[in-house]
Amino acid sequence: MIRVLIVEDEKPISDLIRMNLQSAGYQCDCAFDGLEAASKVENGHYDLILLDVMLPEVSGYELMPFIQPYGAPIIFLTAKDSVEDKVKGLKLGADDYLVKPFEIVELLARVETVLRRYHLTERVLEAGGLVVDTASRTVKKAGTEIPLTKKEFDLLLFFIRNKNIALFRDKIYENIWESDYMGDSRTVDLHVQRLRKKLNWENRIASVYKVGYRLELD
Numbered sequence: 145m146i147r148v149l150i151v152e153d154e155k156p157i158s159d160l161i162r163m164n165l166q167s168a169g170y171q172c173d174c175a176f177d178g179l180e181a182a183s184k185v186e187n188g189h190y191d192l193i194l195l196d197v198m199l200p201e202v203s204g205y206e207l208m209p210f211i212q213p214y215g216a217p218i219i220f221l222t223a224k225d226s227v228e229d230k231v232k233g234l235k236l237g238a239d240d241y242l243v244k245p246f247e248i249v250e251l252l253a254r255v256e257t258v259l260r261r262y263h264l265t266e267r268v269l270e271a272g273g274l275v276v277d278t279a280s281r282t283v284k285k286a287g288t289e290i291p292l293t294k295k296e297f298d299l300l301l302f303f304i305r306n307k308n309i310a311l312f313r314d315k316i317y318e319n320i321w322e323s324d325y326m327g328d329s330r331t332v333d334l335h336v337q338r339l340r341k342k343l344n345w346e347n348r349i350a351s352v353y354k355v356g357y358r359l360e361l362d
């Protein structure tokens with residue numbers, strides 16, 4: 145299981161991140177100041193660190209040279225939407241940054257991207273009776289392969305990794321088609337329909353009124 149250290153002094157934000165990462169299948173640990181973060185990094189093994197810039201005791205920037213040698217990728221969380229902060233974080237060696245407040249879908253996407261870059265994503269996912277192999281890009285149900293197109297496969301993974309979250313059509317579009325959403329809801333709808341049919345997931349992929357879709361998994 146992938147272990148994430150959340151370094152964030154604001155408890156409500158820390159809780160929000162933790163709950164969402166946990167429900168996405170990550171194991172989470174939290175540190176609420178720079179010193180606690182340093183000691184956790186020293187004593188535990190983490191696959192990813194989410195690091196707030198403005199922390200009591202020792203700032204996120206000051207922590208960087210200490211925690212970097214441990215090798216875990218780092219995503220900065222910054223409240224300031226200033227170019228200087230982003231550049232400084234990346235120059236110090238962070239893998240990415242998120243500007244607060246951010247949407248949970250955005251957080252999960254960034255986490256996923258960084259982990260993928262480090263080949264840390266789980267290779268085989270099991271969800272709703274399916275076995276999804278992300279390396280061979282195959283989907284099996286009761287041992288039988290279900291042929292999916294590239295986009296259908298990407299869409300399925302996106303749903304599984306964001307299970308039980310209502311996903312807006314524009315977010316789905318931007319993540320799967322990697323371009324700006326121009327209001328073309330038909331593309332998303334058609335792919336969802338085909339995916340539902342192929343997987344026999346008519347009830348699992350629920351339509352969310354005025355939003356988009358939600359994959360419902362226990």
Ligand code: CA
Pocket residue numbers: 152153154196197198199
């Ligand atoms: Ca803070």
